[in-house]
Amino acid sequence: MRKLTGFLAIVGGLALLVMILGGLFALVGALSRPGVPDATVLELDFETPLLEARPGDPVAKLMMKDTPVLRDLVDAIDRAAGDERVKGLVARVGAAPIGLAQIQELRQAVTRFRQAGKFTVAWSETFGEGGGGNGAYYLATAFDEIWMLPSGDLGLTGLIYESPFIKGTLDMLGVTPRMDQRYEYKNAMNTFTEKSYTAPHREAMQRLADSQFDQIVKGIAERRGKSLDQVRALIDKGPFLGEETVEAGLVDRLAYRDEVYAAARERAGEKAELLYPAVYLERAGRPHDKGETIALIYGIGGVTRGKSQFSPVTGQAAMGSDTVSAAFRAALADKKVKAIIFRVDSPGGSYVASDAIWRETVRARDKGIPVIVTMGNVAGSGGY
Template identity: 50%
Template sequence: MRRKIGRILAWIGGLTVGLVALTILLVVLLSGEDPVPDQVILEINLEQGVAEYVPEDPFAKLISDDVRSLRDVVGALDAAASDDRVVGLLARGGGAAMGFAQAQEIRDAVLDFGKSGKPTAIFAETFGEFGAGNVGYYLATAFERIYLQPSGDVGLMGLAMEHPFVKGTLDSLGIGVQMDHRYEYKNAMNLYTETKFTDAHREASEALLKSMVDQMVLGISQARGTTPEAVRDLINRGPFLALSAHAEGLVDSLAYWDEVHGLVKREHGEDTKWLDIKNYLKRIDEKPYGEGTKVALIYGVGPVLRGKSAYDPLYGSATMGATTLTKALRDAVKDKDVRAILFRIDSPGGSYVASDAIWREVAKAKKADKPVVVSMGNVAGSGGYFVAMNADKIVAQPGSITGSIGVLAGKFVTTEFWERLGITWDTAQVGENALIWGTGAEFTPEQWAKFQTWLDRIYEDFTAKVAEGRDMSQADVHAVAKGRIWTGEDAKAHGLVDELGGMKTAMSLIREALELEADASLNLVVFPKEKTLIEQVMEKGLIRTLSRDDALERLTTELQPVFRFARTVRQPRQVLEMTPMDIR
């Protein structure tokens, strides 16, 4: 009955959404884009953040209509640099709603745009009001001029990592933890088993932060015309109120948004028009990376799981499904027009078997003489590195988080927890190890030994495949593995990455592999093929497209995990996954 009511509500909701969408669709079909004016200043709001990609899911496209992909931002800036109609760039910044590596990729694109001789400026109300503004300010220094609101701040004060530990909570609830890892740096399980950083956990975390701060210091000092030592001194004395920030040379002027807007407009003449970067991309005739040698662009975003990739528009989160990724790789190999594959990865890892399935298809693509170049986003660690390690070339931003070559697994033991609630469990089983993953009892000595063998096998397989893909000895791989995370810069020094940069660097390596000219045009085509909303409506019908049960029922099932927790404690079973990190 409950499901029937849900289906009825879903159908009604889908019909409503469908009618609205149909209206929008007709407006779009009956209206065309205006041309780019003869003289424009591009505008971009960097506080809105960017997404690696928004998939073909119609709800994702409707809900995420204002979200810009990183590829679109970089591509638009690249196109605008050589477009005579574009005379400058003005951004709003401050709170960079993006990861460190994404900020570096946009920062590089802004610097490249500035090489065209066109002026760039950015305005911020604040860089961290009562909080850290490190990444936002670091990104802002790519612009020639930085304007700060007189009441604003510059929260340049170094990076920090705060990590919770719930062992005390689990102990007080009577929940036991039986987990193990390979090896000491594979620290995701520390959340459950420790009360503070272990020595290895602290060592890796501090090294990661130091590498990122070093990158920030170098970039800021070069952009602001000062020394790294001076920037480090500023970091240790931060944060700064607006007047102090101006006096220290962190910003160029103090002004409000309307004043900056008017000033930039007057510099270019009153006839100059404003154009948002997303609208600019829609209006230009030659889309970035839309012509030339065909290259398959495959996205691997989110935790690695078995099955199909998925996207939750409510949270803006994706999963990298092995079924989807392996098919995309096979389709790219079968397409005779595809000359190479650009594999963009932003993933903390996940399932071992799913990662291995994707690894296999990358290996087959190489054997089919389709060069595979990986471009890493914010993170490509553990399973995220597993799927990358067999590529012909790997590119990472200096601040990408990668490595974490290791494995962990285990289970919770909840018997005492339930007893405290007055709930008892009983079991029936056929097979000595039928309940090996059950939460009602600890591993037996024999099961624990089997579990250790299992962890050893996965670690051995992981490191052997790294050695094969990276042309290293397994001993050398083990020295930099053990579950340890690295920045892209450090990973390159250890042989885990080939080049530092973003998608543009990856495309340069593709040109080299195909023996093309350095400026040869590439046509990036997303695999699996992206379908427009019109194509989906024609294929499935409007109601089926926009009111699928799984899409709308998602709204009514968001609270289900809360109730499921009251019945059992969810087990962490993704063996090639990194711990979440809050770096500020």
């Protein structure tokens, strides 16, 4: 018995020693980790697509590890806004397929940063390069200054919406589609049942286009000191070449990348260092790390039964009712959770899966837990 007691004492002592050494190594690692320089410029790159959330699948997570997440960018900008060590923000804006809702969230974050009294500069090689540059330019207008390469152009040309119709092809093949439609504005099936827009379908698309166009025009007008009519007139004239963008008051300066960064360092200090959002957050920590606990649940992609999925090949996601429902139940079981934010970016899908998720939101509200929905680029049909 004494031998057993002695053996257990030795094991316990070794375990305690390992814990102490582990703590010391962690402390040394934390102390030796580089901090945020006293003169820092936050550097963002909007030439790459954004993820709404990091995929849960291990393979997809590994393949998409370098793809920025929208929340990380917003967190970095917000954290830097209140950080005296960060003097300004420089962002490369380009042709990345960023949705309008994501653009507006980024614009709001940049606005908060700018209102903290720090400089912001957006630069681009080109806004469109012969194609549409509406979204990229709309994002750039949130910054104090917009710079562009002399060889660049600004594709500020308005919006266009297109819908495919293949009924004529099906008729030639002798195929008759048999599909149900719930009221005239549920137009997803029109691709197969119509040869052109029906009046309700055209009305829906026109209202969507008008709404988005008006928001873009208003945002540009407010930031570039122009009237709504002036911005609409400029869009009617677009696209614009380099010198024309400056003459029209749409771009502040034509310059190259090295000139942009030289000017940023001059304003922040000669020894200023540039930090990407991921590096900055790792060193400075995230905002909103104190106070009550709020659960953040993502519903991304078409609504399906089963588990949520993400394909790193196609970039397509699926909002699985099993995964999302389980997340709600876990939040309800956690006594520290005081509210739930449900981020939805989905065109819809399975009615049954949507109903299962809806039930979990009702259960949360019935238990006194507020559920706040924030919509991404799309929240249609079952997603809504």
